[in-house]
Amino acid sequence: xxxxxxxxxIFLPVVFFLYWFVVNRNLKLQNFFIVxxxxxxxxxxxxxxxxxxxxxxxxxxxxxxxxxxxxxxxTKRKSLLGxxxxxxxxxxxxxxxxxxxxxxxxxxxxxxxxxxxASSLNIVLPxxxxxxxxxxxxYTIDIYRRNIEPTRDFIAFTAFVSFFPQxxxxxxxxxxxxxxxxxxxxxxxxxxxxxxLRQILWGLFMKxxxxxxCAQIVDQVYGNSAEExxxxxxxxxxxxxxxxxxxxxxxxxxxxxxxxxxxxSLMQNFAFPYFSRDIAEFWRRWHISLSTWFRDYxxxxxxxxxxxxxxxxxxxxxxxxxxxxxxGANWTFIVWGALNALYFLPxxxxxxxxxxxxIVAKHSRLPSLNDTLKILTxxxxxxxxxxxxxxxxxxxxxxxxxxxxxxxxxxxxxFRFYTLGGLIIGFMVVEWFxxxxxxxxxxxxxxxxxxxxxxxxxxxxxxxxxxGGQENEFIYFQF
Amino acid sequence: xxVKKMNxxxxxxxxxxxxxxxxxxxxxLSSLFLLAIFSFAGGTTxxxxxxFTSSKxxxxxxxxxxxxxxxxxxxxxxxxxxxxxxxxxxxxFYQATTYYGPIYLQSSKKKLDSNTKDGxxxxxxxxxxxxxxxxxxxxxxxxxxxxxxxxKMLFVNMNPNIYYLLFEYRNQYINIIKRWLDPSHMYLHKDxxxxxxxxxxxxxxxxxxxxxxxxxxLYKNNNxxxxxxxxxxxxxxxxxxxxFFKDHGNVYLVRLPTHFLMERIEDKYDPNFDIRLTxxxxxxxVNYLSFRNIEEDFQFYDLNHLMPEPAFExxxxxxxxxxxxxxxxxx
Numbered sequence: 001x002x003x004x005x006x007x008x009x010i011f012l013p014v015v016f017f018l019y020w021f022v023v024n025r026n027l028k029l030q031n032f033f034i035v036x037x038x039x040x041x042x043x044x045x046x047x048x049x050x051x052x053x054x055x056x057x058x059x060x061x062x063x064x065x066x067x068x069x070x071x072x073x074x075t076k077r078k079s080l081l082g083x084x085x086x087x088x089x090x091x092x093x094x095x096x097x098x099x100x101x102x103x104x105x106x107x108x109x110x111x112x113x114x115x116x117x118a119s120s121l122n123i124v125l126p127x128x129x130x131x132x133x134x135x136x137x138x139y140t141i142d143i144y145r146r147n148i149e150p151t152r153d154f155i156a157f158t159a160f161v162s163f164f165p166q167x168x169x170x171x172x173x174x175x176x177x178x179x180x181x182x183x184x185x186x187x188x189x190x191x192x193x194x195x196x197l198r199q200i201l202w203g204l205f206m207k208x209x210x211x212x213x214c215a216q217i218v219d220q221v222y223g224n225s226a227e228e229x230x231x232x233x234x235x236x237x238x239x240x241x242x243x244x245x246x247x248x249x250x251x252x253x254x255x256x257x258x259x260x261x262x263x264x265s266l267m268q269n270f271a272f273p274y275f276s277r278d279i280a281e282f283w284r285r286w287h288i289s290l291s292t293w294f295r296d297y298x299x300x301x302x303x304x305x306x307x308x309x310x311x312x313x314x315x316x317x318x319x320x321x322x323x324x325x326x327x328g329a330n331w332t333f334i335v336w337g338a339l340n341a342l343y344f345l346p347x348x349x350x351x352x353x354x355x356x357x358x359i360v361a362k363h364s365r366l367p368s369l370n371d372t373l374k375i376l377t378x379x380x381x382x383x384x385x386x387x388x389x390x391x392x393x394x395x396x397x398x399x400x401x402x403x404x405x406x407x408x409x410x411x412x413x414x415f416r417f418y419t420l421g422g423l424i425i426g427f428m429v430v431e432w433f434x435x436x437x438x439x440x441x442x443x444x445x446x447x448x449x450x451x452x453x454x455x456x457x458x459x460x461x462x463x464x465x466x467x468g469g470q471e472n473e474f475i476y477f478q479f
Numbered sequence: 480x481x482v483k484k485m486n487x488x489x490x491x492x493x494x495x496x497x498x499x500x501x502x503x504x505x506x507x508l509s510s511l512f513l514l515a516i517f518s519f520a521g522g523t524t525x526x527x528x529x530x531f532t533s534s535k536x537x538x539x540x541x542x543x544x545x546x547x548x549x550x551x552x553x554x555x556x557x558x559x560x561x562x563x564x565x566x567x568x569x570x571x572f573y574q575a576t577t578y579y580g581p582i583y584l585q586s587s588k589k590k591l592d593s594n595t596k597d598g599x600x601x602x603x604x605x606x607x608x609x610x611x612x613x614x615x616x617x618x619x620x621x622x623x624x625x626x627x628x629x630x631k632m633l634f635v636n637m638n639p640n641i642y643y644l645l646f647e648y649r650n651q652y653i654n655i656i657k658r659w660l661d662p663s664h665m666y667l668h669k670d671x672x673x674x675x676x677x678x679x680x681x682x683x684x685x686x687x688x689x690x691x692x693x694x695x696x697l698y699k700n701n702n703x704x705x706x707x708x709x710x711x712x713x714x715x716x717x718x719x720x721x722x723f724f725k726d727h728g729n730v731y732l733v734r735l736p737t738h739f740l741m742e743r744i745e746d747k748y749d750p751n752f753d754i755r756l757t758x759x760x761x762x763x764x765v766n767y768l769s770f771r772n773i774e775e776d777f778q779f780y781d782l783n784h785l786m787p788e789p790a791f792e793x794x795x796x797x798x799x800x801x802x803x804x805x806x807x808x809x810x
Contacts, residue, residue, distance in 0.1 A: 006645055006646060017499075020491070020492075020495045021492065021495065024491070187491055188491050188494050188495045188498070189494075190494050190497060190498055193498050194498070194501075197502065212651075454505070454508075457505070458505075458508055458509065458512070461509045461512065462509075462512045465509070465512055465513050465516060465652055466516065466651070466652055466653040466656075467651050467652070467653055468651065468652055
């Protein structure tokens with residue numbers, strides 16, 4: 001079920017009530033209840049998807065125990081890890097990439113003059129498969145590396161894999177962070193729960209008011225790109241920049257806030273990426289759980305930056321291209337990833353990829369002129385790359401870029417955008433002033449009188465209702 | 480240890496209760512916002528909402544968008560009901576699947592005041608309302624209305640209809656207010672009649688002939704005929720609908736007028752439609768009026784939907800025809 005749906009609005013309080021009032025006397029029972037609630041949440045889309053997540057869960061639970069049992073047998077350990085990788089990446093590969101590889105395979109053959117008949121399968125992509133497979137893989141890989149111990153508690157492990165707030169679109173949690181929380185008694189803390197609600201509220205605002213409003217224009221313009229002016233395409237791309245941020249970071253905020261209601265702490269997934277001063281900083285702030293996953297489980301095993309310049313460059317490209325490909329079975333995502341690699345490389349090779357570790361203007365109200373220029377430059381190149389991310393195919397992406405950088409950029413776009421523009425400006429102002437927190441309104445108005453603070457939250461709620469009424473899916477569900 | 484645990488549990492519960500109370504208070508205040516937005520809902524909201532806000536009715540007109548545009552209760556009422564305070568309600572739907580079937584019948588039953596004994600029920604018919612999926616026309620499982628609006632609408636007599644606004648309204652709520660302030664070209668009256676301003680709708684800058692030609696080409700190119708197949712099961716449900724409403728009053732079958740280009744398509748698809756419906760009407764002991772037999776030059780927005788003034792005329796004709804049959808029944 002969607003977070004921004006009536007179904008979830010009913011589901012959450014029921015689960016909350018049962019969790020804290022009925023099953024809370026026994027930790028195992030409480031964990032079991034999380035499993036049940038999570039499976040109901042996930043099965044709401046399609047109950048058949050449950051078989052896949054159960055398969056992944058059981059496989060990695062047993063692999064974890066096996067890795068411990070054969071602690072001194074490297075061959076067996078490698079085989080067990082291979083099973084975990086095979087099952088999880090196999091599931092992902094089949095459901096997500098089968099048709100892509102088949103179509104490209106056929107296209108490659110026909111390029112060389114040999115036509116082959118390749119019938120694509122009508123495969124439904126299970127929601128969240130890219131997320132939970134990576135989450136369980138991190139468990140088995142960390143055990144293999146002897147970074148963590150496996151658990152014998154099957155219920156706790158199942159709850160870790162299927163935990164509904166972050167199941168379908170992250171953050172991709174590490175076992176070292178989330179799994180131990182299922183072994184500790186959870187005590188309800190009023191201020192943490194209120195903080196969780198606040199984060200949910202902000203996440204809903206980002207999704208419903210910002211992302212979904214941007215989506216209306218983006219879908220219309222990109223769906224009809226051949227008829228649109230350069231200015232319309234430019235504005236649509238700009239709005240997509242905020243759509244994807246509002247959608248994905250909004251979801252993460254709702255997920256993290258919801259987890260807090262149940263006494264869990266999830267990792268921050270977005271740290272105000274559009275205020276980044278260079279692309280390296282952007283990638284430390286955007287989809288943090290995925291980028292750190294690739295760093296720890298792909299980049300470092302490949303040698304990272306310790307294997308000489310040539311290999312390091314290769315590793316950077318691999319990471320970004322695989323990251324792009326993770327998003328979807330389309331060449332556009334691969335190009336998007338490669339483009340980001342090209343952006344990143346100069347900083348990396350000059351050793352300047354760790355120049356900006358703290359948030360911009362940490363001790364001042366406004367950024368310096370230098371920082372402002374850097375932010376605008378980083379933002380611009382990010383927007384450029386989003387064209388590939390959003391386009392249906394490479395041809396459309398180049399067409400759109402061609403139109404944007406043409407005289408038709410100065411024609412009228414053919415639609416009104418001032419209300420949306422105003423909302424986005426207001427949104428970014430709040431994000432700016434809240435950039436030192438985990439999410440924009442974490443500390444916003446915290447010193448105001450209660451009545452004014454509640455007035456602000458009610459104002460956000462009013463805007464959410466005004467722009468609500470449609471249940472739009474989150475973009476990252478398709479990944 | 481057990482006492483400590485119990486104390487912790489009690490203290491935990493108190494804190495949770497405090498949290499729930501504060502959350503409920505916030506939710507209550509938030510709900511007031513939502514209700515304030517919903518208070519603007521009405522005839523300008525969309526083409527469906529008002530159909531679900533009237534109370535149970537004792538006389539109904541059923542059909543597709545053709546009926547929703549073409550049957551005007553305020554014209555029919557004084558003719559058919561004369562001095563009585565009874566009124567007809569137009570329970571037809573625009574762009575919703577109102578084929579004769581179990582779902583439309585069930586929904587109509589919900590709309591009817593079950594105590595009605597002498598109501599008037601106008602069932603509009605055309606070849607499309609008695610057709611279904613071309614591959615499986617006789618299987619209810621493939622009925623197009625499954626899972627559609629009428630299938631999901633649990634409450635059809637609620638004002639305001641919170642259920643519809645929360646679960647079925649397919650637009651941002653801000654549009655409820657926007658449309659109230661600046662209505663679109665369509666307005667759904669309280670009696671269910673859908674009125675459209677021909678000077679403001681889509682393609683209003685087309686000439687009349689351009690609009691017709693455009694839609695004719697659209698139907699041809701979209702293979703309207705290929706996407707339908709006459710269904711015996713639908714005919715069965717038409718009869719069931721007739722029989723149900725006969726227990727509550729008098730039933731009249733009406734085939735509304737269409738543009739001659741649409742007539743051409745319908746005749747190609749189902750040339751014996753009028754003959755068949757006449758037979759059904761006879762067998763079910765109801766009256767059937769086909770506008771194919773009426774020499775009148777109606778004007779349409781497109782190939783199907785009557786403009787307001789022609790709709791008044793058509794409704795007047797239907798009203799007088801019903802009145803004539805009422806008189807002959809009483810003799």
